[in-house]
Each structure stands twice: as C-alpha cells, then as structure tokens.
Amino acid sequence: MTSNKEDFQLINDFLAGDENSFNKIVLKYQKQIYWHARRMTGNHLDADEVVQEVLLTMYKKIRDFKFKSSLYTWIYRITSTRSINFLRRKSLRNFFSTNDDEAQELKSGNDIIIDLEVREQVVAIEKLLQKIPARQREVFIMRHYDELTYEEISKILGKSVGGLKANYFNAVKKLSEMVKNEKN
C-alpha cells in the first residue's frame, strides 16, 4: 500500500498552488489507473478515454478530498466509476451505432504493448475478461491483478465483503471454464 503521508503532502502542496504536485500524483498512479481501465474496457483506445476522464475528474475534485480515505482508494473509486460509466455509454453507443466493425478494427490496431507476442496473449485474455459481467470483472481485476483485500475493495466500491466474494467466485468459475474451452 502506498504512503498516505507522502500523498497527503502532495495534495496539500497542490492546494497551496503548486501545480507540479498534481503532476507527481499523476505520474505515481497513472499506470494503475490505465491497467484498471484497460482490463475493464478490453482495449487501449477505450482505456485511454477513461484515463483522460479520470485525470480530469481528479484535477477538478481534488479540492474536495477529505483526507478520510487514502488517495489510492479515492483514485481507484474514481477510476472504477468512470470505467463503469464508460461501459454503459459504450453499450448504448454500440446498440445505436452502425459502424462497429470499422471502430473495432481501429481499436485493435492501436496498442502500447511493445512485444507483439505478449500483445496477442494480452488481447486474448482481455477478450475472455470481456465475456463476464462488468461487476464481476471489476472485482476479479481488483482481487486477481491488483491483489487488493476484500476489505480494501469494499472501501473502494462501497459493497459488502460477502457480495464481493460472490462476485469473485462467480468470475473465477466462468473464466476457468472459458480458459478450458480456449485451450481445447
């Protein structure tokens, strides 16, 4: 877990007028934000859109930060909300859109993963993740990739530990079934 003291100092410096402190916060957390958004949306371009929304929201809302939770929890909460809202908008857009194939082609051609072989593997796993419901995916990502405890996830999402466990177990069951089919 990251240092709260250091984070709180950065926020205070920013609130006192040091814009560079916000840059430092971005540099510190941008990869975590990116990976959560990417695993939720399933591709780089959509993740980039979410990341920009998250950073903009952070900048606008940081003055309201109450120092009651860690900055990490606060940022993760924003990232989670922006990702889910993005997926809702995307569901609507996909339903009404007529040029899906074109958009999909554009998205698959844009990536920042350097190694091509690794990129293919990542894309294959991202496709599997996209097949489970967004709420289960969200908990699976937090638990499996970010290795957060249920208590930490509960603070971020505001859900009960029991409900989160149910989401995680269902996600594991579905994914393990899909991995089996994929290998066959």
Added chain:
Amino acid sequence: MKKTDQIIKYLDGSLDFNERDEFEKELNSSEELKSEYEQLKSKLNFLKTIKNPELDERYFSNQIYQLRNKLKPQKSFSLKKYIIEYSSAIAVLLIAVLVFVFNSRFQNEKTEKLISLEIEEIQGTELSEVIKENFTTDEIIEINPEKSDSVIDEMIIEELNGLTDFPDNAISLSINDLDDLYAELNPQEMEMIYSTMINKNIIDR
C-alpha cells in the same frame, strides 16, 4: 460445498482454519481433487500472465501534457460557431415550432382526452402503464410535460433492458443510470440516439 467452490475459496484464502485443514487433508489423499486443484491453479496463473507487460512509456509521459491541454481556458463564446455546430438542432426546432402552430387547432380534442383519464390523479407505475397504453410519445409531452420525461425514460429503460440484441455482458440500466448518461452524452449523441429509437419504433416520431 462443491469441490470447485472449495478449491476457489482455498486458493483465495477464504476458508476458515478448520475448513482449510480439512481441505488440505483431502487434497493429500484424493488424486481427483488434487488434479482439479492443479488445473484451476494453472488457469488462474494463465490469466495472470498479462499482469505487467512492457509498455511504450511515451504514452504515459504524454498524459500530463494532454491533461494540461484540456485544462487550458476555453476560447471566448462565438455565436457563429454555435449556430454552425447546432444547425441541425436549430432546424429541427424551427420545424417543431411550425408543426406546433399548425396543430394548435387540435389541442382541445387532446385536452379532453387528458381530462377524461384524470391523469393528474394517477401516480407511479400505474401512471406509466396508463400513459403507455393510451398515448403516443408526442401526446405524453403535450399532455403533461412535467411527468413526460420520467415516463419516456422508463419506456427507454424497459426497451433497452428487454432488447434481445443487447450484449449479454451489458450492464442493465436503471432510471438513475439513464440520468447519469444524459449528463455525459453530447447533443449529437443524444440526437443520434433519439433518431435511431424513432427508426426502430422504440419511441414515436
């Protein structure tokens, strides 16, 4: 508890001390359980292979620059720019005004329909049902502009959640979600959504 559930909970560290002890004993004595356990563990490890791939760092170094650009003060208001940008919406508005003037002579007949149903007395779900059964969307707006938004939203939600070609993993929408979405969609997207809904006969023209 099913074996798969037990394995998932064991790997997750969610079994209590006694359950874990019992599970480990069984794991050491049952080849079948051991095999299932190894398989699930290997699948979860496979999913973890994407944890930290090497990324193009230029993307991240550019993020602050992009953000700062977005935060720059907006240019001063230009009426001409807005007229061009919203020309289609303005055209639609003008047509709507003309249609309204032309149709005004039918107003009395619709008001009678409204009074006969005593719509002001009906609330909640009952109101939605009565309205949906008896009126077109345009009539709802004319009859009761204050309640029309919520009734139309409900109709949209109902249709969207019930549509079979909506993706399986889509999130089901509630009225609150729709409000959030409205706040985030731009006028062009709203226009596109409404025109598609009209074309698909989800709402009336």
